[in-house]
Amino acid sequence: MPKIASVITRNVVVVRPDETLQRAAELMSRLDVGALPVYDGQGLVGIVTDRDITVRATAYNKRPDETLVGDVMSEQTLSCTEHDEIDDVAHMMGEAQVRRLPVLNREGEIVGIVSLGDLATRQEAEDLDHTLRDISQPSDQAIQLA
Known part of the structure; x- marks a missing residue:
């Protein structure tokens, strides 16, 4: 397999939890990515996405030059x-409803990231359909808010 x-x-490229959202957004823009793993110098502690910056910060009027990545990141345990x-991995992403997943080596160091797009290049169409369907299901929390 x-x-x-x-x-x-x-x-x-990783970002530290004590860096500002402005710095994270600048990196995302320069690299043309929608997410950055958050690394505290000892290990992976989360992931910050463009959506985190928009929904968790901008929507609540938090200043990007003052708000820290650690304040809005999604704590990454997966x-x-x-x-x-x-x-x-595709099954895990579908079950957890995530579109990106940090990839670690045996020592726990970040060696890459896998996205839904990366999987699309290698999975059979039926498998990819299943993964995409799982990822796209509304979460229980979204249903409660509606």
Whole structure:
């Protein structure tokens, strides 16, 4: 079975939790990405997305030059290793309803990130449909807000 290492994006830029949202947004813009893993110098502590910046900060009038990444990031407890099988990672992403997943080596260091787009290049159409359907399901919280 193919390993996730064969489809990941390597050389991932990370951001620290004590950096500002403005810095994170600048990095996202320059790199043309929608998410950055958050690394505290010892390990992965979260992920910050363009949506986190918009919904958790801008919507509540938080200043991007004063608000820290750690204040709005999604605490990341979900990751995979570069040795995991593609199908297993796709299933995990679908179950957790995430579109991006940090990839770690055996020592717990960030070696890449895998996105739904990365999976699209390698999965069978039926498998990808299932993963996309799972990721796109409204969360229980969204249903309660409606």
